[in-house]
Amino acid sequence: MTTIEEVVPVPSPRDGGTDGTPLLEVRDLHVEFHTREGVVKAVNGVNYSVNAGETLAVLGESGSGKSVTAQAIMGILDMPPAKIPQGEIRFRGQDMLTMSGEDRRKIRGQRIAMIFQDALSSLNPVLSVGYQLGEMFRVHQGLSKKEAKAKAIELMDRVKIPAAAARVNDYPHQFSGGMRQRIMIAMALALEPDLIIADEPTTALDVTVQAQVMDLLAELQREYNMGLILITHDLGVVADVADKIAVMYAGRIVERAPVHELYKRPAHPYTRGLLDSIPRLDQKGQELYAIKGLPPNLLRVPSGCAFNPRCPKAQDVCRTQVPDLLPVTEQDGTELVGRASACHFWKETIHG
Amino acid sequence: MGRYVARRLLQMIPVFIGTTLLIFLMVYALPGDPVRGLFGDKGGSPQVIAQLRHQYGLDQPILVQYWHYMKNMILHGDFGTQIASGRPVTDVLGDAFPVTLRLGALAFVIEFVLGIALGITAGLRAGRVTDNAILLVTLLLISVPVFVLGYILKVVFAFNLNWLPPNVNDSTNINELLMPAIVLATASLAYVTRLTRTSIAENLRADYIRTAIAKGLPKRRVVGVHLMRNSLIPVITYLGTDIGALMGGAVVTEGLFNIQGVGGTIAQSIVRREGTTLVGLVTILVIVYLLANLLVDLLYAVLDPRIRYA
């Protein structure tokens, strides 16, 4: 009898980028929520890509669509109320939105994993952490309970949880916040996925613990050569770990740039506002800059550029015409690789 | 844990004394006399009545009566004597209790299985047509008084369709007990359904369910392991406390189907003003109720690792 091995139509891992196809590519993604008050357009045509070993930071306020995009990639949006009317999410060249539910499930956890913000509520309170970690191996690799537990202890060691063997049967509430987030990271890493999406992984933690957790994440990413999408609203976290940044506002990417370029020369007034509102030691005593106004109501996004009511540089054109995300160039016209801005006045913003 | 149990048991003592005293006072301080009731309209001779009253200690101050009663109960397990039949209350109880136990157990199984199944069905489809239909049915079930439901079932299934016997003659026959058990279970069944539904719908939105899906677990594992374990904790708790209610709440059902259980005996004792029998039976029910509550609290700690009793 011949058994035909099921061919998994995904190329061998860790080669992302060599053949030109990015590890993950989001193309013109739209997500809307149908609520009683109306249709909330949470994501309006987002494009971004990540290669293996690369870190993309997605920056934005709450409601900017950064988490919704990530959940769409993971396939964990509640549909309904959510709906993806158009767009593609290509993982190694294959559009995941057209895959069967079962194929997507096999990618989740195994090839793409996610780390959530609040580890306390994101871990099941009534199951031991060992069980929850071991579950990855039992479900995806068919290991026995015993083998899975051994693997769980190994993982906990890997993310530097002290006395892992003794604590494997403890419950999430018995760990400190930092340790819980390490467990979340361990769970995401369990099957050595190609891509990890970290949704504000350190927001819920103490400042001192934040750095430790970020360092651990960066270290493990380097070691496994994974792609990482880091979702955050904290510009400070981004600077050290990210390769490139996408800034989101009202469901669109408003600026894209390699990380240090963005800090040096923002090409969108919103990015500039975000950078100016970071407290700095050398400006002690001065009043801190704050972006005026509130984040937009997604039920009634302002016409034209969504940022125009809060923008210090807004002109009439900003209220009528939605700016496209266009490449940004030097004053002499040479292209700045990897940079784009969705502002009618990006030239003035970056150069003037 | 041991200290917690000890403290709870200590707390139960005043409640136990209070409850028995309350029922004792209600039975004896309110107007009406069991001995006089024994003779009906004819009325017995004053001497005989006085003698009987003395024999049963009814001529003493009420608190003294209570004291003697409790002393006998606790020291000798003596719950007094049923005046009408002259039998010890423990005997009466020995006859009635197994009947109620069988009825209650059957009702419990019905509410457990059906209630949780309906609740899960509704909870997983929260807000959709199935959910609204189940909601409406449970509201209706809660609204139909037990005795009306009993009559309806009797008319339909016993008289019109002839599927089930209208009364229970043999309480060991499940066929006969089925209809009363359904009637007894109905209201609780509706509550179990509601509770399960709410709990499932609430937990379905929890972050850890999102995590479970993001881990790539198959749906039946997400629901069966992650959702169930959390959602059923409050349901199990409710079912625990309901055991007591099923034992004592069968007054109407047992009367309706002519079942000689605890509820029926209690109803009879109330009408006949059988103080001792009534107090004895209610005392047993209170003990069952208090112990069931304690068990539920302990069960909670077993099911939910976050709860630690100090």
Added chain:
Amino acid sequence: MPDVTKTDIKNAVASGPQAALQLPEPKPEKSRSLWGDAWGDLRRSWIFIVSSVLIVILLLITFFPGWFTGVDPTSGDLAKHFLQKPRLGNIGSPDWLGYDQQGRSVFARVIYGTRASIAVGFGTTIAVTVVGGLVGMIAGYFGGIVDSVLSRLTDVFFGIPFLLGTMVVLNSFQDRTTWVVIGALSFFGWTQIARVMRGAVITTKQADYVHAAQALGASTPRIMFRHILPNTLAPVIVVATISLGIYISAEATLSYLGLGLNGVSWGNDISDGGNQIRVAQWIMLYPSIMLIITVLAFIMLGEAVRNALDPKMR
């Protein structure tokens, strides 16, 4: 206390960040309170609309039974109407729902029986809300020994099965007026509200604005009734509305057991009709339908109010 722990955990679990969508800020020009929000929800709820219409009709029947039938529910004519069958075409006329074994119009009895049920339902609910609310407020607010004593007292009354307790009390009254029945039901019914109130007060007491009021030297009654009470009303109103239906059901059950109101009442009629169940099912059927509709109306109202007031249910 384990029950405190349970509530805390439930709250902690429920307040975790919502899964998918971070909804935009509420429009600043239209700030909504819990009650305003609840009212907005209620108006859209079909359960609320249906139950309110039913309750309004029931209240009209209660206060103006004469508008619905001109027949005396207590006078029967055995010669003419003994067990006469309903004429379902004659809507509203005395023979619409048939006659009972004493020749009395079932329709008239259904109409006049409404008053007893509604009176007992409202009376008992008001009594238990006042008594239970007060006990729960005092126990929750003062805590310590006061709480221990009141909580044990609540346990004592809770420990006696509700129906059995009321049966014992009512059995010693020959003349069971509406007030007596309300009293007996309230005597054992206040415990649930007391427990709900106590829990809500304990939660609210820890709020910062209560500490602020205390620090500013507000008097105890002022803190209790101005600051704490408004924030404990939601769960109490829900429980009270639902239990209103339950008390109506309980009154009918007591009547069925022969321990209910003297006079015209659905429970008495259902009980009487039960004896004729094989020959004249209508005697039992129509009061039963009326009773079920009434109880259902209040339970549905409670359900709608609960959905509107409990943000977790959205």
